[in-house]
Every structure is written in structure tokens, then in C-alpha cells.
Amino acid sequence: MATSIMQNRMFSSDSRAKPELAPVSAETLVKWLLIFLSAAFLVVMLILPLILVGAEALSKGWEAYVAALAEPFAQKALLLTVEATVIAVLLNTVFGVASAWLLTKFDFRGKAVLGSLIDLPFAISPVVAGLFFIMLFGRMSPFYPTLQAYHAAVVFAVPGIILATVFVTFPFITRELVPVMEAQGRSEEEAAATMGAGGWTIFRYVTLPNIKWGLIYGIILCTARAMGEFGAVSVVSGHIRGKTNTLPLHIEILYNEYNFTAAFAVASILVFIAILILVLRNMVEWRTQNRRIQRQRPH
Amino acid sequence: MGSASKVIPGYRFTQGVTFFYISLILLLPLAAFVLFATGMGWEKFIGKAFEYRILHGYLVSFACALAAAIINGIFGLILAWVLVRYEFPGKRIMDGLIDLPFALPTAVAGIALTTLYVETGWLGQFFYAIGLPSAFSVLGITIALIFVGIPFVTRSVQPVLKDLEPEIEEAAALLGAGKWLTFRKVIFPELTAPLLTGFALAFARGIGEYGSVVFIAGNTPFETEIAPLLIMTELEQFDYQAAAAIAIVMMAISFLILLSINGYQRYRIREQGV
Numbered sequence: 001m002a003t004s005i006m007q008n009r010m011f012s013s014d015s016r017a018k019p020e021l022a023p024v025s026a027e028t029l030v031k032w033l034l035i036f037l038s039a040a041f042l043v044v045m046l047i048l049p050l051i052l053v054g055a056e057a058l059s060k061g062w063e064a065y066v067a068a069l070a071e072p073f074a075q076k077a078l079l080l081t082v083e084a085t086v087i088a089v090l091l092n093t094v095f096g097v098a099s100a101w102l103l104t105k106f107d108f109r110g111k112a113v114l115g116s117l118i119d120l121p122f123a124i125s126p127v128v129a130g131l132f133f134i135m136l137f138g139r140m141s142p143f144y145p146t147l148q149a150y151h152a153a154v155v156f157a158v159p160g161i162i163l164a165t166v167f168v169t170f171p172f173i174t175r176e177l178v179p180v181m182e183a184q185g186r187s188e189e190e191a192a193a194t195m196g197a198g199g200w201t202i203f204r205y206v207t208l209p210n211i212k213w214g215l216i217y218g219i220i221l222c223t224a225r226a227m228g229e230f231g232a233v234s235v236v237s238g239h240i241r242g243k244t245n246t247l248p249l250h251i252e253i254l255y256n257e258y259n260f261t262a263a264f265a266v267a268s269i270l271v272f273i274a275i276l277i278l279v280l281r282n283m284v285e286w287r288t289q290n291r292r293i294q295r296q297r298p299h
Numbered sequence: 300m301g302s303a304s305k306v307i308p309g310y311r312f313t314q315g316v317t318f319f320y321i322s323l324i325l326l327l328p329l330a331a332f333v334l335f336a337t338g339m340g341w342e343k344f345i346g347k348a349f350e351y352r353i354l355h356g357y358l359v360s361f362a363c364a365l366a367a368a369i370i371n372g373i374f375g376l377i378l379a380w381v382l383v384r385y386e387f388p389g390k391r392i393m394d395g396l397i398d399l400p401f402a403l404p405t406a407v408a409g410i411a412l413t414t415l416y417v418e419t420g421w422l423g424q425f426f427y428a429i430g431l432p433s434a435f436s437v438l439g440i441t442i443a444l445i446f447v448g449i450p451f452v453t454r455s456v457q458p459v460l461k462d463l464e465p466e467i468e469e470a471a472a473l474l475g476a477g478k479w480l481t482f483r484k485v486i487f488p489e490l491t492a493p494l495l496t497g498f499a500l501a502f503a504r505g506i507g508e509y510g511s512v513v514f515i516a517g518n519t520p521f522e523t524e525i526a527p528l529l530i531m532t533e534l535e536q537f538d539y540q541a542a543a544a545i546a547i548v549m550m551a552i553s554f555l556i557l558l559s560i561n562g563y564q565r566y567r568i569r570e571q572g573v
Contacts (some may be wrong), residue, residue: 035385037377038377038378038382038393039393041374041378042378042393042397045445046400046446046449047396048415048421048422049415049446050411052414053407053411084422094316095320098313098317098320099313099316099317101313102310102317105307106310108556113469114321122500123554124507124553125506125509125527125546125549125550126507126510126530127507127509127546128507128527128550129328131530135331135334135335136327136331138539140335166525170325170345186307190307194306199307202309203309209551224402225401227404228405229378230509231405231508231509231510234531248510249406251410254515255410264410264411265415267407270403274404274407278395278398278402279395280396281402
């Protein structure tokens with residue numbers, strides 16, 4: 001089908017020399033066909049699943065929906081998800097800013113290696129990432145006897161969940177900041193430094209205003225991934241209800257118990273947050289594009 | 300190591316923070332894994348990593364991820380083209396929607412897709428009517444992997460397409476090339492690099508994907524077991540060596556994919572100057 005459309009396009013341009021109506025319409029035909037194809041793809045692949053979550057969540061009425069959300073295990077899972085997400089985002093923000101500063105403001109040997117190291121979690125399956133932490137803190141670990149002696153559990157406990165979340169989300173902020181800071185260059189910071197400003201002052205008053213939106217964008221992406229992480233957290237969690245269950249893991253348990261309405265009710269919270277994240281993301285992108293235009297005029 | 304560039308303060312501080320954090324979060328767990336894995340020995344590794352059931356798992360993961368990445372390559376290119384070249388109502392919503400798979404937790408996507416594609420599901424009924432089981436099959440796995448991979452290709456092609464200079468196309472048109480010929484000979488070659496990058500990212504992500512796939516896969520041994528699931532299964536049976544062996548093979552596959560794409564890009568830059 002696609003080739004025949006493309007051939008139409010070719011013919012249309014061949015006869016372009018003659019100013020007729022037909023070639024124009026062939027081109028618009030291709031345009032609307034491609035738009036229709038894209039829209040259909042997105043509706044089937046992305047919008048239908050979203051609608052389905054809502055429909056299933058409310059399939060037994062509003063009261064069942066509220067009951068599923070108010071259930072204590074769901075509440076505890078929500079709290080743990082918030083806890084892990086907040087800690088992961090805070091730590092990764094500090095690291096993201098520091099590493100982006102290091103990668104863009106200085107030249108040093110091994111810079112490329114450092115860059116690839118930071119990207120490493122993107123190349124590793126979340127399940128494998130979880131496995132790393134099992135090897136580090138689990139029964140076969142050299143630290144295990146010490147941990148046992150102090151009754152400190154990392155794996156199959158909350159610290160493991162937080163560590164796994166931090167691991168899978170740590171490239172996001174660096175990744176967003178490096179291109180922004182690269183484009184910014186070093187001259188403004190160098191000028192501030194020669195005038196005697198300290199590191200923190202330079203960051204606060206020179207760098208931060210320039211990278212603000214990139215940073216927010218990175219934090220949004222990091223939050224999205226942190227709250228939804230499933231594979232890595234699943235490996236280290238141990239699935240103890242009310243203790244080591246995050247929202248995605250709670251959804252899995254409910255679903256596997258054929259408690260579909262409750263599973264989708266809990267899922268609807270995450271869908272809601274996901275949509276919020278998308279809206280925020282687009283607002284941030286819109287802001288940065290506007291800024292770029294505004295920066296042209298002197299201030 | 301130019302000291303002139305270190306006018307800006309904070310080198311030691313940011314270096315300290317970065318290396319401390321990377322060591323703690325990334326290198327230490329990685330080292331624990333490597334230590335454990337090397338203690339296993341070759342024979343055991345081969346025996347555990349290439350068992351027949353496990354081999355089938357790699358095959359399913361690899362084949363489904365490849366199929367999904369190809370479909371995402373095609374639709375990603377179309378989406379990028381539509382979003383860059385055309386104006387139409389709803390364009391901004393369409394553009395914003397593409398990142399949904401990044402924002403939506405994979406477990407949510409997993410249960411939603413499964414419910415959509417089971418025999419009684421909204422979409423599953425059509426597939427089953429023509430004799431295609433769309434859930435608990437390799438088709439289902441591929442559908443889930445298409446979902447998670449949608450943003451990769453579009454988002455890497457879009458900026459390149461946006462930055463293409465219109466002069467080249469105008470020149471092609473002036474020289475008498477038709478639209479399709481211009482696309483094929485002038486525009487498409489410029490897009491192969493980002494297309495491949497997006498393809499490789501989607502492919503690598505698909506091989507490691509777990510959350511969205513595990514619900515729709517059905518997880519039947521020798522049929523729809525994916526490699527990450529096999530790691531989980533081995534862990535539940537406390538066979539840590541087998542889990543580590545599978546993890547090594549999976550990591551090798553995804554590094555190979557990413558490295559070969561990087562290598563190809565470098566070759567292109569060196570040999571062809573693009």
C-alpha cells in the first residue's frame with residue numbers, strides 16, 4: 001500500500017510543471033494519509049490502553065473504586081512509592097548537577113569513559129540491575145555476615161528498593177543537563193570566576209538560571225521512571241505486602257489474584273500522574289522554546 | 300589536562316561527588332556481580348547460560364524485540380515526518396502523547412495491554428476471530444514491546460529532520476527530482492543515522508523489558524518465556540548462578556547492539572563525512 005502512495009507522489013511531482021489541480025491534491029492525499037496512519041497508530045497503541053484503565057477501574061462503580069484506593073495495603077504501597085521516588089530524585093538531582101558540571105566545565109582524561117559509565121544503566125535490563133543488588137547485599141555477598149550481625153536488611157527490604165530505584169534512574173538528569181550546559185559554554189562562568197565569585201555563587205546566579213528548565217525536565221523524567229520502576233524493584237523487593245510493596249508491585253499482586261477492578265483502580269493513580277508528567281513536560285518544552293526566542297533581545 | 304580551563308571553581312568538589320556516587324551506586328554492585336560471576340567458572344557458565352529452555356528465552360526476547368523495533372522504526376519515521384513537516388489540528392497533543400510510554404509505569408501498560416488483547420478484549424476479539432492469538436503469545440510480547448519502544452525512533456529522527464536545510468531539497472527539486480526521489484536520495488540518507496540510533500535503543504530496551512511484557516506473555520516454557528523472566532524464575536529457585544549466567548548473556552547482547560551502532564556511526568563519520 002505504502003509504495004503505491006509513494007508512486008502517486010512521484011507522478012504528482014513529474015507533472016508539476018503544468019499548473020493543474022490534480023498534483024496538489026495527490027500531495028495533500030499523501031499528507032492526510034500519513035497523518036491518519038500516525039493518529040490511528042497512536043490511538044490503538046497509546047490512547048486505548050489509557051481509556052481501558054479508566055473503564056476497568058470504574059467497572060464496578062465509583063464506590064468500589066474508592067474502596068480499592070482506600071485499602072490499607074494500597075495506601076502503604078503508595079507511601080513507599082512516594083518515599084523511594086523522592087529519595088531517588090533528590091539524590092540523583094545532586095549527582096546530576098555535579099556530574100554535568102564536571103563533564104561540561106572541565107577537560108580531563110577519561111571524560112568519555114565517565115560519560116559512558118553514567119549511561120550504563122540505560123543499557124542494562126532492570127531485572128539485571130536488581131540482580132546486582134542481590135549479589136551485593138544478598139546471601140552470597142561478602143557483606144552478608146556483617147549485615148546479619150547488625151540485623152540490617154538491605155535486600156527484600158526498603159533500602160534495597162530505594163537503591164534499585166536510584167540505580168535505574170541515575171542517568172536521566174545528567175543526560176538532560178549535559179547538552180544544555182554544553183550549548184551554554186563556559187564563558188559566563190569564567191567571567192564570574194575571574195571577578196572573584198565563588199563556586200556556589202556562580203552556580204546559583206549564573207548557571208542555574210540558564211539550566212533551570214533543562215533541570216526541571218530531567219527531574220520530571222527521573223520522577224516518571226522512579227515511580228513506575230518495576231523490574232529492578234521486583235527483584236529486590238521480596239513482595240511483602242504492607243512492607244516492601246510499591247504501587248507497581250501492588251498492581252501486579254492484585255492482578256494475579258484476579259482482582260482486576262482493584263488492580264486497575266490503583267493503576268489509574270499512576271495513569272493520572274503519567275498524564276500530569278506529560279503535560280508538565282510539554283509546558284517545560286514550550287517554555288524553553290519561548291526562552292530561546294526571547295534570549296535574542298538584549299537585557 | 301589544561302589548567303587554563305580550570306578557572307571555574309568546583310573541579311575537585313564535583314569530581315568527588317561524581318566519583319563517590321558512581322562508585323557506590325554503580326561500580327560497587329557491578330563489582331559484586333562480576334566477582335560472583337567469575338567465581339562460577341567457564342563450564343558452569345556454559346552449562347547454565349545455554350540450557351535449551353534458556354536458549355529459547357533469548358530467542359523469544361531477541362526476535363520479539365527485533366520485530367517490535369522494526370515496526371517502531373517504520374512508524375517512528377512516519378510520526379517524525381508528520382510532526383515536522385505537516386500542520387494539522389491536534390498536532391501538539393500528538394507530539395506530547397508520544398512520550399507516554401516513558402511516563403506510564405510498565406506494569407500499568409502491561410495489565411492494560413493484556414486486558415485489551417485477550418480473547419474477550421476490545422482488540423483481542425478481532426485478532427482471535429481471524430485465528431491469531433494476540434495475548435499469551437509471541438504476538439502479544441511484540442505488541443507490548445512496540446508500546447515501550449514508540450518514543451525512541453520518533454524522538455531521535457525528529458530533531459534531525461527539523462534541522463535539515465531546505466536548500467538541499469530545493470536544489471534537488473530544481474534539478475528535476477520528484478518528491479519521492481528527493482526523499483529517497485536526499486532526505487532519507489540524512490535520516491539513517493538517527494533512525495538507526497532510535498532503532499538500536501528500542502531494540503536494546505526491548506530485550507531487557509520485563510514489566511510490560513510479563514503480563515501479556517503468558518510465560519509458557521519453550522513458548523513465551525522471555526530472558527528477563529527466566530532470571531526471575533531462577534532467583535525464585537535461589538539458583539543465583541543461573542540468574543547471573545543469563546544476565547551476562549543479556550548484557551553482552553545489548554552491549555553488542557549499542558556498540559555496533561556506535562561503531563557504524565563512527566565509520567560513517569570517518570568514511571563518508573556525514
